[in-house]
Amino acid sequence: MVSTPPAAVSAAAASTAAPTAGRKDSHSVESLLAVAVEVFNVRGYDGTSMEDLARAAGITKSSIYHHVSGKEELLRLAVTRALDGLFGILDEPGAREGRAADRLEYVVRRTCLELVEKLPHVTLLLRVRGNTVAERDALDRRRDFDHRVAELAAEAIEEGDLRAGLDPRLTARLVFGMVNSISEWYRPGGRGAGVEAGELADALAAIVFEGLRNPPRR
Amino acid sequence: MVSTPPAAVSAAAASTAAPTAGRKDSHSVESLLAVAVEVFNVRGYDGTSMEDLARAAGITKSSIYHHVSGKEELLRLAVTRALDGLFGILDEPGAREGRAADRLEYVVRRTCLELVEKLPHVTLLLRVRGNTVAERDALDRRRDFDHRVAELAAEAIEEGDLRAGLDPRLTARLVFGMVNSISEWYRPGGRGAGVEAGELADALAAIVFEGLRNPPRR
C-alpha cells in the first residue's frame, strides 16, 4: 500500500438499536462489521490494514479485538451472510415449483435483488480469491451454488423451454456472470441515472431470456 | 496473508527470443512480467509479496529490481497491455463500419476473443481497485472504454435494431459484465469440458442478442 488514504468511509452510522451498555458511541459486532465490509470493498481485503478499519470505525486497533477475533473473522462473517442469502433463494417456492425455465428466471431475478440488498457483503464474496481458510470455505460454497443453477439450466433445456444446443454449464456461468457484474457498478440511492433494484432485475431478465435484438428481425 | 503457499506457479518458461547476453536461464522484463501476472492473479496484487514473485521466478527479491523499478511497475505493464488490446478493437474496421448493432456485436465478440487471448492481463485489469497511481490510471482508461461501448449501444437503439426502451448505459454495463465474467472461470487448453474461444464468443453473442428462450414463444 502506497496510496493516499481517500478519507474515512464514515464512522459507525449503523446499529440503530440497543447500544445495551458502555459509552455513548459504542460499537457492536454488527456496526463494526458494517464498517469493515465497506472498507474492504474500497481497499480490497488484503489492502486493508487493521489501522484502516480502526480509523474508519473511530476506535483503536486493539479495541477491534474486543469484538472479533481478528481480520479474518470479519471477512468470514461478511461472506457467510452473503452466502446464506443466496442459498435461501434456492429454497423459496418460486425456485422449487413449476417449469425449470420459470424457476431459473425466478432465481436470476431474486439473485439480482439479493445482490442489491446485501450489496457490500455480496461484493466482498465475489472478490474472494482463496488465500485464507475463510476464503476457501466461501469459494467451496459458491461452487456449490453455481452447480445448483447449472442443473436448473440443464433441466430447462431438457424441458424444451430454452434453446436446444445450449451448454447448461456455460449458460449458467455467463448468466450469473452478468448478474454478479452488477456489484461492480451498482450503488444504492437511485439518484441521478441510478436504477431501482426491481427495474434492474427486469432489464437483466429481459436481455437474458428475450435478447437485445428486435423480435421482427428478418 | 496467513495462508499456505500453494506451490510456485512454474518458473520462467516465457521469453522465446534473443537472450542477448548473460547466463543460461536468464530473465527478461517479458518473462518476469509473465510470471508476475500469473502470481498476481492467484494471490491478488496486494496479497503478493516480492518474495512470492521471486520464488515463482526462481530468482531473489533483489534481482527483480534489476529488471523493473518495483512491484507497481509490473502491475502497470500488465494492465497497459490489456487496455491497449481492448482499445485496439475499437479501431478495427468491424467496429467502425456498418450498422451500430452489427458493430456492437462485433465488439462484443472481439472483446471475448481478446479477453481469452490476453486472459492473465485482462483478469488483472478487471480486479484493479484504484489503490495506487497505476491502478487509478487503469480505471480511468476502463471508464473511457465503457463510455465508448455505451455510445455504440445508444446508436443501435436509435437505429431501431435493438429493442426500444433499453437503457444504453445499463445495457452496455450488463453485456460487458457478462463478457468480463469469463475471466473468472475460463482456463485455456480446452481439454475436458473446456470451450474454445470462438465457440465461447458465439455462445455469448447468441444469448445476448437472441436470448435464451426458444423463438416460437406464442
Next chain:
DNA sequence: AGAGTAACCGAACGTTCGGTAGTCTGGCAG
C-alpha cells in the same frame, strides 16, 4: 588476457503489519 557489462545474490534498511498486554473509565446492578 583484460575490460566491460547484464544478471544475480545476501544482508540489511526503515516501515508497517496483525495481534497482545495491561490499564483506565463510566454506567449499571446490588
Next chain:
DNA sequence: CTGCCAGACTACCGAACGTTCGGTTACTCT
C-alpha cells in the same frame, strides 16, 4: 454507595513488507 466489568485506551511485540546497497558471477567483445 460500591463493586463490577464491558469497552475503550496506550504501549508494545515479532514478523513480514517493499526497497536499497555493495559485491560477485558468467558471459561477450576487443
